[in-house]
Amino acid sequence: MADKKSDTGPTIEELQAQIEALQKALDEARAAASPASEDFAANAEAVAERMQEGLQDLQKQIDAHPVPSALFAFGIGFLIGRLIAR
Template identity: 65%
Template sequence: MTDKKPDPKPTVEELQAEVEALKKALEEARGETPFGIDDAEAIGERLQEGLGDIQKQIDAHPVPSALLAFGLGFLIGRLLAR
């Protein structure tokens, strides 16, 4: 019984086939994502705008914002204590 060892040096054709398979897998993975890179950047920008709007509201109404934060913290604390 002679076990043949696989050739340690793959041929150019084998490497090209593997590269093509990897490209195909990458394209399939891109198609499965719910949004693309451009969409992710747009989501990030909208998130930053939303956080800026929240900061403006807090700056414009500091006392009600502090009371609201205290109330939410109190409720969350009570829920977690149970």
């Protein structure tokens, strides 16, 4: 009769080596992503600050010139209404 080959699959040592390699790769990916996420957070914070400053400047302009601001807002609203009505 033919001899049967015993194929038991990977050994425990091989599996542990693969797990360690995967953990190392995951740690490297986390280390690479960390600076990118910090840059994104810093950029998002800078954009939020600039938007806040822009809104404050707009509020100052509206307070300084209320009638022209109201007329401008009315005109923009009228144009948007005409565009939507079509």
